[in-house]
Amino acid sequence: MLVIGERINGMFKDVRKAIQTKDKAIVQDLAKRQLASGANVLDVNVGPASADPVSAMKWLVETIYEAVDAPLAIDSPKPPVVEAGVKACKRPPIINSTDGSPDKMAALIPLAAEYKAGLIGLCMDEKGIPSTVDARLEVGMKILAACVEAGIEPQNVHLDPVILPVKFSQPQFAVSFETLRQLKTLSDPSPQLVVGLSNASQGCIDRHIVNRITLVMGIAGGLNEAIMDPFDTELMHAMITAELLMNKQIYCDSYIDAYMKSMGAGK
Numbered sequence: 001m002l003v004i005g006e007r008i009n010g011m012f013k014d015v016r017k018a019i020q021t022k023d024k025a026i027v028q029d030l031a032k033r034q035l036a037s038g039a040n041v042l043d044v045n046v047g048p049a050s051a052d053p054v055s056a057m058k059w060l061v062e063t064i065y066e067a068v069d070a071p072l073a074i075d076s077p078k079p080p081v082v083e084a085g086v087k088a089c090k091r092p093p094i095i096n097s098t099d100g101s102p103d104k105m106a107a108l109i110p111l112a113a114e115y116k117a118g119l120i121g122l123c124m125d126e127k128g129i130p131s132t133v134d135a136r137l138e139v140g141m142k143i144l145a146a147c148v149e150a151g152i153e154p155q156n157v158h159l160d161p162v163i164l165p166v167k168f169s170q171p172q173f174a175v176s177f178e179t180l181r182q183l184k185t186l187s188d189p190s191p192q193l194v195v196g197l198s199n200a201s202q203g204c205i206d207r208h209i210v211n212r213i214t215l216v217m218g219i220a221g222g223l224n225e226a227i228m229d230p231f232d233t234e235l236m237h238a239m240i241t242a243e244l245l246m247n248k249q250i251y252c253d254s255y256i257d258a259y260m261k262s263m264g265a266g267k
């Protein structure tokens with residue numbers, strides 16, 4: 001499972017403040033601790049409130065690289081912000097994300113091909129998030145086909161069925177789950193399958209259990225990557241156990257410790 005740490009996001013108050021005051025230590029500490037908790041990749045998002053998102057993205061990427069050398073996921077709905085982040089990267093990042101709209105695909109697919117970056121494709125387009133499985137799959141297929149045509153290998157395409165908060169869009173999880181299952185079969189080798197996990201629990205009182213069960217069900221449906229909170233230890237343990245049950249890890253009595261050690265966690 002590829003754990004993409006979600007915490008360097010201006011949606012969180014501490015990160016928003018760090019961007020405003022150029023406080024490197026907060027960002028660098030989050031980078032180090034997420035990796036030590038088992039994250040493989042760090043998501044980087046300036047948040048919706050940033051006054052100058054292009055410079056904020058560049059500053060975040062440079063600040064993170066001063067402290068750690070990890071792969072990054074450059075996360076913004078605005079192509080110029082993504083481009084600034086990708087250009088500041090020392091090694092190919094994951095671009096997060098395009099959707100199926102012609103404008104975004106035209107801007108981001110060539111950028112991913114040029115920088116040999118991975119590309120996340122959201123199963124939505126300029127008309128919004130489709131409410132049916134077939135319509136979401138159609139968008140996913142369109143993005144995958146355009147990527148392959150541009151020379152991006154399917155393994156570098158990460159499709160996201162789009163998870164919405166269960167509190168506000170309750171019927172949607174079943175649609176996302178079934179979309180996920182079918183996205184897996186779109187190509188051989190299959191694209192990577194990713195979700196923004198914490199979306200599921202936004203507005204819920206007990207967010208932890210909603211995130212945990214969403215992740216476990218996702219893994220059962222073929223999910224192999226998530227943008228998630230690596231500081232949530234029970235979430236990490238649930239993930240490792242779900243992968244064990246899906247036969248992706250070898251059982252031993254200390255399988256959780258063994259997994260964490262293999263991630264270099266705890267350093």
Ligand code: THG
Nearest residue numbers: 006009011012013075097120160195196198199227
């Ligand atoms: N798919 C892809 N990328 C994504 C998402 C997705 N990137 C952004 C987001 N969704 C995933 N990351 C987060 C990060 C934080 C939260 C949710 C998703 C979150 N934040 C608190 C909140 O809104 O309640 C912030 C408040 C706080 O604690 O300070 O829940 O779906 N490809």
